[in-house]
Amino acid sequence: MSKRIDVSGLTAYYGSHKAIDDISMNIEPRTVTAFIGPSGCGKSTFLRTLNRMHEVTPGGRVEGKVLLDDENLYGAGIDPVSVRREVGMVFQRPNPFPTMSIFDNVAAGLKLNGNFKKSELGDVVEKSLKGANLWNEVKDRLNKPGSGLSGGQQQRLCIARAIAVEPKVLLMDEPCSALDPISTLAIEDLIGELKERFTIVIVTHNMQQAARVSDRTAFFNLAAVGQPGKLIEIDDTERIFSNPSVQATEDYISGRFG
Amino acid sequence: MSTAAVAGKRTSTLQGASLPKWSPYAIVGGSIVLGVAIGLAAGLDSKVQWGLIAGLLYVFGTYGIAARVEGSRQAKDRVATSLVWVAFVIAVVPLVSLIWVTISRGVKVLDVYFLTHSMGVVADSQPGGGAYAAIIGSLEQVGLATLIGAPIGILTAVYLVEYGRGRLAKSVTFFVDVMTGIPSIVAGLFILSIMLIFNMEPFGFAGSLALAILMMPVVVRSTEEMLKLVPNELREASLALGVPKWRTILKVVLPTSIGGITTGVMLAVARIAGETAPVLLLVFGNPFINNNPFEGAQSSLPLFIYQQYANSAGANAAYDRAWAASLTLIAFVMILNLVARGIARWKAPKTGR
Amino acid sequence: MDISTQTTDAPPPTPQPGIAEQKRNARGATRAGDRVFLGLSRGSGILLLVIMAAIAVFLTYRAALAISRDHGNFLTTFEWNTNVIPPTFGVAVLAFGTIVSSIIAMAIAVPIAVAIALFITHYAPRRMAGPVAYVIDLLAAVPSIVYGLWGALVLVPHMTGLFGWLDDFFGWTGIFSWDGGAPRSMLTVGILLAIMILPVITNVSREVFRQVPQMHEEAALALGATRWEVVRMAVLPFGRSGVISASMLGLGRALGETMAVATVLSPDFDIHASLLNPGGGTFAQNIASKFSEATADGRDALIASGLVLFVITLLVNGAARIIIQRRAEYSGANA
Known part of the structure; x- marks a missing residue:
């Protein structure tokens, strides 16, 4: 059920500041696409334009087109709330709702739409937690608060929460940057499994991670601090890391700057 | 959903039918018109009811229309939005009314004469007279209360932040919180119970003592917040130079936070300046000018307002004086507030995060 | 706030300062200044507690006087006639x-x-x-x-x-x-x-x-x-x-x-x-x-x-x- 994304001419602003400039790319369904680049290059901002979260930030606005299977997310009459149901998101820091139990956290998105029987809800929660490789660790304490879990578990709980509503696309904004190596590995394995069902876009600071998990990699850069970020190139991950077509990409990957 | 189906090639999941942008304004307008119409038709003479009817129509109208067009989740969202706006309007109406009435009725007799003369031989039901004695009384009582309350409050805050550990500090913190909630009339009764023991007559300073009690916890709280904002590095830097702790506090900590402390004290002054109940019990009120706060009944502005209202049997002249005194009091309190905020902004800790 | 713990936890509630502190503040003037300042600020805190206690005590005292003279039941009487004898x-x-x-x-x-x-x-x-x-x-x-x-x-x-x-x-x-x-x-x-x-x-x-x-x-x-x-x-x-x-x-x-x-x-x-x-x-x-x-x-x-x-x-x-x-x-x- 995953969908393709076609971005054309996308520019995003914070107030009068242009954060990213004229970005176009295509993202295939059932792939993992990684965004890499130095801090401030706009890769997170770009990610947030893909489910209309950018405009939540005060002063945030967007020009250009994002097509989700031929439908423009920024077209007239599009409801951003529906967009976010189709395009789920996992954040940098794990953010389970602190006042809800593990079960309620996973069910939170489902409950928004109401018409669920208690038993159905339980099935979906179990399926989602299994999908996030968390079921075995939490099945005995579903009614305990989610904030009692470890950081890595919390992040997988957030993934379970995101996939419970069956989105078509899953956006991940540096999902492992707050986690230890073992939890990171667990999430990376999970990403490999999830791409069978979802189109995954992941922002990462860690180039090894991009190389490990992604099929395609996009490199973003900015000319100088205060300048808008730009897409330098997007290509198969293997190519980006072995033989990129732009010099700047090679410089960045080989650690000559950034 | 039919509109969406027509618009797209196929039924879209992203496209919800939605109300046009102007619809909330249209619903507001419609509700007000209907509310007024219903009010007129039913012969309701109270504008309050017109407003209530319009507000209800707005909330239910929003829900009905949104539920039909956009579905129930969006309808709930819109109702929440409309309720929040209605609540805001409800809160603003009394404030606007209060400010408007106070100003429009207060300016009638508020002039230099009013501020420089007293009620002395003027009967409460007669026009003339003024609030001079009350203003003098207020200034003296509030001034004395500040002289007592502010230093004790600031020192207590210094103790809590710079020294306070252990059970004493904990209980002081707790009772400062509790003290914040003491009704002003209870503070008045406390001083009164002492005065009864010694058979004392009302006098200005007794009021000051009650006001000081009301002031202390407010000053402690605000000063505490300000002292906590002073970065520890500053203290450590000074202590590392071998400066003793008390001089560190006096020369480094307090000067750094003096702006915020001043703001807190001024806000506390503004608060006690409007207190009536303890003054009523302890200072009693006096139409004549009494410059001595340590002997004999005095007046004060809030008390003057109350007595002009309560003792005049509905004479308009007295009400006019009450409004004029209210305007004077509000102006005083507001100026204190504005200046305090100005100081807070101007003296904001430069060493902050 | 760690710095303050060192100096404040030390003094016991008695006016006698700890020996360690005495040694640390070898210079008499310094110690006196610190003690005066600490005394003042702690005294203010204690004063607040005293006021709270005094409010309770004095109100209770006068209230007890009044209730002992009350002819009705203080909790249940539907009347407030205090200017007659008995009230x-x-x-x-x-x-x-x-x-x-x-x-x-x-x-x-x-x-x-x-x-x-x-x-x-x-x-x-x-x-x-x-x-x-x-x-x-x-x-x-x-x-x-x-x-x-x-x-x-x-x-x-x-x-x-x-x-x-x-x-x-x-x-x-x-x-x-x-x-x-x-x-x-x-x-x-x-x-x-x-x-x-x-x-x-x-x-x-x-x-x-x-x-x-x-x-x-x-x-x-x-x-x-x-x-x-x-x-x-x-x-x-x-x-x-x-x-x-x-x-x-x-x-x-x-x-x-x-x-x-x-x-x-x-x-x-x-x-x-x-x-x-x-x-x-x-x-x-x-x-x-x-x-x-x-x-x-x-x-x-x-x-x-x-x-x-x-x-x-x-x-x-x-x-x-x-x-x-x-x-x-x-x-x-x-x-």
Whole structure:
């Protein structure tokens, strides 16, 4: 059920500041696409334009087109709330709702739409937690608060929460940057499994991670601090890391700057 | 959903039918018109009811229309939005009314004469007279209360932040919180119970003592917040130079936070300046000018307002004086507030995060 | 704050400083300065405790005097006759009136205050939020006597229409029946108190809502929540205990408010089923109204009623503080 994304001419602003400039790319369904680049290059901002979260930030606005299977997310009459149901998101820091139990956290998105029987809800929660490789660790304490879990578990709980509503696309904004190596590995394995069902876009600071998990990699850069970020190139991950077509990409990957 | 189906090639999941942008304004307008119409038709003479009817129509109208067009989740969202706006309007109406009435009725007799003369031989039901004695009384009582309350409050805050550990500090913190909630009339009764023991007559300073009690916890709280904002590095830097702790506090900590402390004290002054109940019990009120706060009944502005209202049997002249005194009091309190905020902004800790 | 622990934990409550400290502060002048300053500041803290204790002791003492002379039952008598011998008085009517007016005030003020706090933090256009918050602050700064004057001269006349309407539709309940007298009743008092405590509750709630971590709201948004659903999922659960304690603070204010009630209410010493007919009284209002004509015995009786008010507000405020503290621990654990 995953969908393709076609971005054309996308520019995003914070107030009068242009954060990213004229970005176009295509993202295939059932792939993992990684965004890499130095801090401030706009890769997170770009990610947030893909489910209309950018405009939540005060002063945030967007020009250009994002097509989700031929439908423009920024077209007239599009409801951003529906967009976010189709395009789920996992954040940098794990953010389970602190006042809800593990079960309620996973069910939170489902409950928004109401018409669920208690038993159905339980099935979906179990399926989602299994999908996030968390079921075995939490099945005995579903009614305990989610904030009692470890950081890595919390992040997988957030993934379970995101996939419970069956989105078509899953956006991940540096999902492992707050986690230890073992939890990171667990999430990376999970990403490999999830791409069978979802189109995954992941922002990462860690180039090894991009190389490990992604099929395609996009490199973003900015000319100088205060300048808008730009897409330098997007290509198969293997190519980006072995033989990129732009010099700047090679410089960045080989650690000559950034 | 039919509109969406027509618009797209196929039924879209992203496209919800939605109300046009102007619809909330249209619903507001419609509700007000209907509310007024219903009010007129039913012969309701109270504008309050017109407003209530319009507000209800707005909330239910929003829900009905949104539920039909956009579905129930969006309808709930819109109702929440409309309720929040209605609540805001409800809160603003009394404030606007209060400010408007106070100003429009207060300016009638508020002039230099009013501020420089007293009620002395003027009967409460007669026009003339003024609030001079009350203003003098207020200034003296509030001034004395500040002289007592502010230093004790600031020192207590210094103790809590710079020294306070252990059970004493904990209980002081707790009772400062509790003290914040003491009704002003209870503070008045406390001083009164002492005065009864010694058979004392009302006098200005007794009021000051009650006001000081009301002031202390407010000053402690605000000063505490300000002292906590002073970065520890500053203290450590000074202590590392071998400066003793008390001089560190006096020369480094307090000067750094003096702006915020001043703001807190001024806000506390503004608060006690409007207190009536303890003054009523302890200072009693006096139409004549009494410059001595340590002997004999005095007046004060809030008390003057109350007595002009309560003792005049509905004479308009007295009400006019009450409004004029209210305007004077509000102006005083507001100026204190504005200046305090100005100081807070101007003296904001430069060493902050 | 670590630096202060070293020097403060050391001195025991006795004036004798620890030996370690004596050695550290070898220079006499330094030590004297520190001791004087510590003494002054600690003395101020202790003074506050003494004042609190003195309030309780003196009020209790005078109240005991009054109650021992009371010919009626202090808790149940429906009468306040203190200027006769023997005096007869009881606080039942006052307790009833105080609680009823405060409940009305809370029922009106809490939902509106929460809504306004949400308006400022989550709904208002950004340019509007600042000024609105400022206006609410100003509302808090208006002295209560001015509210009282406004309530008596402006609000009361505006209530007749509403009262007539309530009587027409809900008069059959008894609670809202109205015999057409001046609307100087418990309901009017409750509405005025609601207006007065609104800023208190709004300001505290606003601070709590503002502290809701952005990431929790974004989590809800990313699940496809509407704005109201974000508020319900992330904001209200996080702010609930804060709102409760804010309400308790507001309640404390409403319980002790004197002048606004004294100017608006037309009191009598009875308990009425109807909220619309004048009558009843509150602790604070009764003290202010009866004080000027009270004899020495009468004043003691008023002090006794003040003691009851004092205890009630202590309980309410103490509960509010405990809730706030629990919340501080709880949110700290999740930070």
